[in-house]
Amino acid sequence: GAVVSQHPSRVICKSGTSVKIECRSLDFQATTMFWYRQFPKQSLMLMATSNEGSKATYEQGVEKDKFLINHASLTLSTLTVTSAHPEDSSFYICSARIPGLNTEAFFGQGTRLTVV
Amino acid sequence: AQTVTQSQPEMSVQEAETVTLSCTYDTSESDYYLFWYKQPPSRQMILVIRQEAYKQQNATENRFSVNFQKAAKSFSLKISDSQLGDAAMYFCAYRSPPYMRFGAGTRLTVKP
Numbered sequence: 549g550a551v552v553s554q555h556p557s558r559v560i561c562k563s564g565t566s567v568k569i570e571c572r573s574l575d576f577q578a579t580t581m582f583w584y585r586q587f588p589k590q591s592l593m594l595m596a597t598s599n600e601g602s603k604a605t606y607e608q609g610v611e612k613d614k615f616l617i618n619h620a621s622l623t624l625s626t627l628t629v630t631s632a633h634p635e636d637s638s639f640y641i642c643s644a645r646i647p648g649l650n651t652e653a654f655f656g657q658g659t660r661l662t663v664v
Numbered sequence: 665a666q667t668v669t670q671s672q673p674e675m676s677v678q679e680a681e682t683v684t685l686s687c688t689y690d691t692s693e694s695d696y697y698l699f700w701y702k703q704p705p706s707r708q709m710i711l712v713i714r715q716e717a718y719k720q721q722n723a724t725e726n727r728f729s730v731n732f733q734k735a736a737k738s739f740s741l742k743i744s745d746s747q748l749g750d751a752a753m754y755f756c757a758y759r760s761p762p763y764m765r766f767g768a769g770t771r772l773t774v775k776p
Contacts, residue, residue, distance in 0.1 A: 580762060586707075591755060591766045639707060643764075652699055653764055655709035 550576050552644050554656025561632055561663055569627045569659045571642030577622035578644035582653065583615075586639040595640075598625040632663040666691045668758050670767035677746045678775050684731075685741045685770045687756030693717075696760040698732065698739045703753040703769075712754070715739065748774050 551574040561567045571581055579600045584592040596617050597605040604617035614636075616628040625644075629636050639660050643653040667690045677683035689698070700712040715723045715732050723730050727747075731740045743750055751774045756767040 582764070589771075591768045592709075594763065594765070597762060641707075641709065643709075652697075652711045652714050653759075658707045658709075660707075 550574075550644075550646055550654045552578075552642065552654045552656045554642050554659055556659060557657055558660045559662070561661070563633055563663055564631055566628055566630045567632055567661060569629075569640055569642075569661075571625045571627070571644070571656050573623045573644045573654075576644075576646050578625075579622060579647050581619060581625040581642055581644045583617065583625075583627050584641045584643065586641060586658075588639075592641060595627075600625075629661065632661070634663045637661055637663045666693070666758055666760060666763070666765050668756055668765050668767040670756050670770050672770045673768070674771045674773070676773045676775060677743070679746055679748060681746055682742060682744045683746055683772065685743075685754055685756075685772070687739045687741070687767055689737050689739065689756075689758045691737070691758065691760065693760045696758060698730075699757040699759065699764075700728070700730070700739075700741045701755045701757060701766075702750075703755060705752075709755075713741065743772075746774050748776060750774050 553572045555570045581598040583595045586592050595610045598617045598619040600619045619625040641658045642656045669688045696717045698715045702710045702712050713725045713728050727744045729742045753769045755769045758765050
């Protein structure tokens, strides 16, 4: 099946700094990618839809300036958590679908962010 | 807005037995897709099975099958001959492009 690679798998950063998470589609071009946040023992909550070459679409309640999304190429979307605080600590997951096909979403391995 | 409900936070099954996980959803769409994903401790989301709403036949993948009741908006997952490796969080998901919505999840424990 299609492969989506997410990096890094774990990151620890100091409060006030920014951290970038990358999501790559390895064997297909993804015009759209999705970013989710998952709190412990909870479901995946869609944060935003990343559109190649255009602005991301954010879900209600998600701060655009806090979670910057860039989808500059057909195989790469990045999520930057700016001025991170301990409450931003969470598990972040990206996904992508093969364009034009009504298939399932393929997920990255996820990134565990810890802000200290 | 579409919602997905998994009413069983936790389920337990004896190895080699059968277990059914429940899922209901709410939508006004007629064309959509339903999925069951498995999330083991590694946190990697793994597709278990999918169902297209326009298909009346229930999807089957080896030991995994679904009972799709479109009128009732129900989409349950049956795991037969449960194995220790089936222990994980299971998420029911609904997709009507471009969005995918997930249920709260069911934690499945498999007892040896």
